[in-house]
Amino acid sequence: MIKGLKAKLHFALNAFILIACAFTVGYFIAALFFKVTGQPPELLRYIISGFTGLLFLWAAVSLKPYKEDKWIAGMFDALENIAQGNFNVQIEKDNHGLLDELTARINKIAQGLGSMETLRQNFVADVSHEIQSPLTSISGYAALLENEALTHAERMHYIQIIQVESKRLSKLSANLLKLSSLDIGVTSLSLTKFRLDKQLQNISILLEPQWSKKNLLLDAELDKVTIYADEELLSQVWINLMHNAIKxxxxxxxxxxxxxxxxxxxxxxxxxxGLGIAPEDQLHIFERFYKVDKSRDRTIGGNGLGLSMVRKIVELHGGKVTLESEIGKGSTFTISLPVTD
Structure with missing residues (x-):
């Protein structure tokens, strides 16, 4: 009985994979057709794609004797691997060259999904590392506080470290949530008209305690500029960039x-x-969790998410951010935004 059930489940799984593969191929065949004829109305597009998938399914079932064909066998194996989460597949071109574009599309999908999976795994590893560091500090210093022989000064020092690490963990969590909401489009732009020069002035004043403490000279040349944008999100761009410049x-x-x-x-x-950024680091400076000088994480702070957020917000506004830097001579970040009025 169990053996029969397994056989039925195996048959159902294979049937599901076959149907999914057929309709996937049907979708791309229809898409190629629409490239030539133009896009029809959405409902008609679904009908044609579905009908094409049915035809391909019928062909797959009817042409079983020809499944020994190298291209057909490779396509079915590749699509089955993709369905099971294995994206390290490549389909060889068919013998007649009739389906070269379809083969290239499927190979490109597999490559893209594989890259996304690698990025996801790296992202999870980076998040785990960033979270583990403050948690280890908090746990370790909390354990030290149990020592009744500590002096008042030692106890206050440990408490201060726990507070700093807790704030660091909280900031990491907030930045991750913000980036996630921006990526998936949950955070939509709240567009208003405001004076961009006034915003930059206000943020410079807000950060005055930080740059005054280091005896820095902050020099500003601000044209009178009115912009139609998300005021709150753009303020995060300037705060991040100015904070890094000060730091x-x-x-x-x-x-x-x-x-x-x-x-x-x-x-x-x-x-x-300031210190400047080496050419090899400039290539990765906008990547999440990338830090130029990892040896100074504890003293300087930061979690490598600020510049990723800057780029994401600027791109959401249709702009771009560029960097010019030289070791020992400082860095220049340039934000270019489209004129909206």
Whole structure:
């Protein structure tokens, strides 16, 4: 009985995979057809795609004697592997070259899904690492506080470290939630018209305690610019960039902010005379959890998410962010936004 049930389940699974593969191939065949004829109405597109999938399913069932064909066998094996989560597959071109584009599309899908899976695994590993570090500190110093022989100064020092690590963990969680909501489109842009130069002035004043403490000179050249954008999200862009400029500029250095506008774009540059970023690090600076100097994570802080958020917010506004930097001479971030009025 159990053997018969397993056979039925195996048959049902194979039938499901066959149907899924047939309709997937049917969808792409229809898509190729629409590239030539143009896109029909949505309902008609679904009907044609479904009908094409049915035809392909009929052909797959009817042409069993021909399944020994290398391309057909390879296609079915590849689609079955993809359905089971194995994306390391490649279909060889058929003998007659009739389905080269379909083969290329399926191979590209498998490659893309494999890359996404690798990114997902790396992301999970990075998040786990970032969370584990403050949790280890909190747990360790909390255990030390159980020692009744501690002096008041030692106890307060340990408590302060626990508070710092707790805030670090909280900030990491908030940034992850924000990036996630931006990625999946949950956070939509709340567009309003406001003065961008006033926003930059206000943020400079907000961060004054930080740059004054290091005796930095903050110099600003701000044209009067009105923009139609998400004021709250853009404020996070400037806060992140200015905070980084303050953090990586040595005492007595300079931060220079320039805001201009022409007929096509609004441009804001934030330049510092800080440590600078090496060319090999500039290639990855906007990647999540990437840190230029990992040896100073504890003293300087940060979790490698700020610049990822900057790029995401700027791209949501139809703009782009670029970086120019040289070791020992500082960094210049340039934000370009489209004119919206």
């Amino acid at each position: 990586f500029t040595t005492e007595g250095g300079t931060i220079h902010i320039v805001l201009t506008r022409d007929t096509e774009k609004i441009s804001c540059t934030i330049a510092d005379t």
